[in-house]
Every structure is written in structure tokens, then in C-alpha cells.
Amino acid sequence: MRICIKNGIVVNSNGRMHSDVLIEGAKISAVEPSIDLPDAQTIDARGCYVFPGFIDTHTHFDLDLGTTITADDFKTGTAAALLGGTTTVLDFATQTKGGTLLEALNQWHEKAKGSSCNYGFHMAITDWNSSVSKEMEVMREKGVTSYKMYMVYPALRVEDGTIYLAMKRAAEIGALLGMHCENWGLLEALTKEQLALSKTDPLGHPRSRPAIVEAEAVSRYLRIAELAGASAYVVHLSTAEGLREARHARKRGQKVYLETCPQYLVLDEGRYCEADAAKYIMSPPLRKPSDNKLLWEGLAQNEIDTLGTDHCSFTMAQKALGADDFTKIPNGGAGVQVRAMLYFTFGVLSNIVTLEQMAAHLSENAARIFGMYPQKGIIQAGADADIVIWKPDYEQRLTYTKLAHACDNTPFEGMAVSGLARDVILGGEIAVQNGTLQK
Ligand code: URP
Ligand code: ZN
Numbered sequence: 001m002r003i004c005i006k007n008g009i010v011v012n013s014n015g016r017m018h019s020d021v022l023i024e025g026a027k028i029s030a031v032e033p034s035i036d037l038p039d040a041q042t043i044d045a046r047g048c049y050v051f052p053g054f055i056d057t058h059t060h061f062d063l064d065l066g067t068t069i070t071a072d073d074f075k076t077g078t079a080a081a082l083l084g085g086t087t088t089v090l091d092f093a094t095q096t097k098g099g100t101l102l103e104a105l106n107q108w109h110e111k112a113k114g115s116s117c118n119y120g121f122h123m124a125i126t127d128w129n130s131s132v133s134k135e136m137e138v139m140r141e142k143g144v145t146s147y148k149m150y151m152v153y154p155a156l157r158v159e160d161g162t163i164y165l166a167m168k169r170a171a172e173i174g175a176l177l178g179m180h181c182e183n184w185g186l187l188e189a190l191t192k193e194q195l196a197l198s199k200t201d202p203l204g205h206p207r208s209r210p211a212i213v214e215a216e217a218v219s220r221y222l223r224i225a226e227l228a229g230a231s232a233y234v235v236h237l238s239t240a241e242g243l244r245e246a247r248h249a250r251k252r253g254q255k256v257y258l259e260t261c262p263q264y265l266v267l268d269e270g271r272y273c274e275a276d277a278a279k280y281i282m283s284p285p286l287r288k289p290s291d292n293k294l295l296w297e298g299l300a301q302n303e304i305d306t307l308g309t310d311h312c313s314f315t316m317a318q319k320a321l322g323a324d325d326f327t328k329i330p331n332g333g334a335g336v337q338v339r340a341m342l343y344f345t346f347g348v349l350s351n352i353v354t355l356e357q358m359a360a361h362l363s364e365n366a367a368r369i370f371g372m373y374p375q376k377g378i379i380q381a382g383a384d385a386d387i388v389i390w391k392p393d394y395e396q397r398l399t400y401t402k403l404a405h406a407c408d409n410t411p412f413e414g415m416a417v418s419g420l421a422r423d424v425i426l427g428g429e430i431a432v433q434n435g436t437l438q439k
Helices: 072-084 101-112 130-141 160-174 186-197 211-228 240-251 269-273 289-300 316-322 339-348 355-369
Strands: 002-012 014-022 027-031 039-043 051-053 054-056 086-094 118-124 146-150 176-181 233-234 257-261 387-397 418-424 429-433
Touching: 002 355, 002 387, 014 051, 014 355, 027 176, 051 355, 054 339, 054 355, 072 418, 072 429, 086 101, 101 118, 101 130, 101 146, 118 130, 130 160, 146 160, 160 176, 160 211, 176 257, 186 211, 211 233, 211 240, 233 240, 240 257, 289 339, 289 355, 339 355, 339 387, 339 418
Parallel strands: 002 039, 002 051, 054 086, 086 118, 118 146, 146 176, 176 233, 233 257
Antiparallel strands: 002 014, 014 027, 051 387, 387 418, 418 429
């Protein structure tokens, strides 16, 4: 099948141009000023931008917290992703304590069957030992290029010495080991303080996780990476103070990649005073408007590399598990469908970042960091035909009822946004047409 996208403006990280794009099979075969092939199916992209398919570096579908399980599985989560222009999600295949990496990878591939878009996994290591260290080689053969460890959550967290050993090993085999950076000891002590004062409402969550809890952990992770001779990837950076720590490490000559999320750009801690505050309970928590501003600046200066959603959705009934105790509220929110709209509205249309940076932050940088470039992350001949036709003048007010994810809320409820993934091509096939999923 041949598809020709005509009259659009192709946007890659290095520039934009009026070009037609020819797709043959699953690949882009030509990007030229004018392509006329009578037998090709034509998509008119006049007035639209043509982006490389967006890559979400951070989702949690079908995640079992022990107390409850995410509202979205891979079926609903990837359908929502695709409607937002995301053609690839990177989720987390999480090792169970006592289990092997291979078991985890197989289990998560099983969960991901029937996904609507491309998916890959970072492997989350929770139980480090010598056989896991050996297994990392096997994982490389299976296409795993990245790992993650957590400094928090009782079932997942690892100690500094383990982080050091795992990072050294990751560096040896050319993999990247990312980190959820929060200081567990501090946040435990601060949580106890809140509870001792009978502060059990959602405000206890941000109070027990102030910016220093993140910044100290970022600093420590980056020092461990320095010692291990490893590159670093900070997931869901939420604070200006954390960004400053990353600047210090870069000044020392370290390779540091940074990811932030839309919620840390467009929402702030004022939300915890609202009646439905449980909806905003996530880790790290929402921060100050000054953090929003400095993170946008970090994107504008290309100090921040990627934008993941950390989509980890729970219904309001699930959130109510913590009605009497904020520590029992399942952490996370839904955002996989709205990432590009939020970046476009509050970043591009506000003249903070450019369309080219949108291509970089939402697609190319992730493709480069996680070993998918140049198959993904760029519109050029030979690349995978994962493409978003972005209609800039579509306006809407976000509400969960119009989003495809499977839970009854979104932290971005009521926000007015512009831009729509009007059509999405996935591996050479039209997956979304006029904002509607085709399968
Ligand atoms: O609150 C969050 N972010 N939940 C998902 C798990 C994680 O910490 O990334
Ligand atoms: Zn996460």
C-alpha cells in the first residue's frame, strides 16, 4: 500500500519544510517538495504539521500496586496514546522480588499483547544479585536498552550500593539505568511527622515530599553515576532544584539525560487544596509555579531531553482508598493522550519552545536515547512510517469523558488546549483518521 501525505509542513528537530511524504509498506520512501503518484492513497495535510510519531518514554499500564491495579491496561492505554499522536510507548517490565528479568520481560510482553501502538520496555530491577547482573546481557539480545531503579516504594526500592553496582554493569554493556529520585528515609520521616500531627488529608503528600527530597536524590544518583562511570537518566524531574543538580553533574563532564512530565509543567501544588485533591496524588508531587517556569526554561534551553507522561491511572473510587490516610492513595495520574496538546498549547503557542523542539522532546530525543534512531524519531526516507498529522487550530476543553483512557478523571480536567493528532500513521497504516481510532 502506498500513501502520500501532501501539502503539509514536515517538522523534524533540525527544521521544517513544505514537503510531501511518500509511504510504501511500513517505511517512508521519499520526502520531497512535490510527489504525485496517481495510484497512492492521498492524505491532504494542508494547514497541518507532519511530525515523526511521538514517543512516550514513561507509562505504567497494567501495573499491580498490591493494593490495587491501574485502571488502564495496554489495550486502553495504547489506544489513548495513539489518539494523542503517540506511536510508541516505553513501559516498565518490573522484576518481582526473587524473580528473573526474563520472567518479568515475558510477563510484560504477555500483558502488552493487543496493544494499539508500538511498545518497548525499560526493565525495572528490584532484586539485584549476580544472576541478574549476568542476565542483563541476555536482555540486551532481547532488545532492552534501558533499566530503571526506584529509590522509593517498599516493594521496589533499592539501596545506594546496589545502584552503584547495577550502574557499573549497565555501563559495561552499553545500557542506560534511569532512576526514580526521591530520598526514602527523609520522606518516611516527614510522612510520620504529618501523621503524628493527625494530618491525614492529601496535603500531607506534598508536605512529606518537598523539593529537597527530590534534589538530594538527584544529586546522590548523579554522584553514584559518576563513580560508576555511567550515563544517567533522571525520570520525571519535577523541581528546579533537581535541574540545578543535573547542571552541576554536567559541568563535571557527566552525561545526564533528563525527563520531565506535562503535570510538572502545567499544574502546581495549589491543586492539593481542591476538593478532588486525591486525583493529583503522584510521586513526585506537583510543585510550585516557579518550578513549572524553570522546567519550561529547561526544555527551551534543551537541558531537558524528553517528556514522558508517567501515565499511571486510577479511578476516583481507587483514589478513595486513601480517604482517611493520604499514604494509602494510589500514586499516579492519567495523561498519555494529552501530552502533545499540552506541550503545543503551553509551550509552542506560548513561544517558549519551537515546533522543532516539539519534534525533539516528543520524539527524536527519546529515539536517540533508547536506541530507536533513525528508524524512529525522524521523518526521512528509510525511517519507519510512524507519523502524526498535527492540526494546530483545533481547540477543545479537556475532559475525561472525551478521552479514551479507562478512568473517570484526568489531572488536566477543564484545561483549554489547542492542537489535535488529526491523523496518525502507524507502521504505514492509517491508525487514526480525523481524530478517530480506525481499529
Ligand atoms: O505517582 C507515580 N508517579 N506513580 C507511578 C510510579 C512512579 O513513581 O513512576
Ligand atoms: Zn513512573
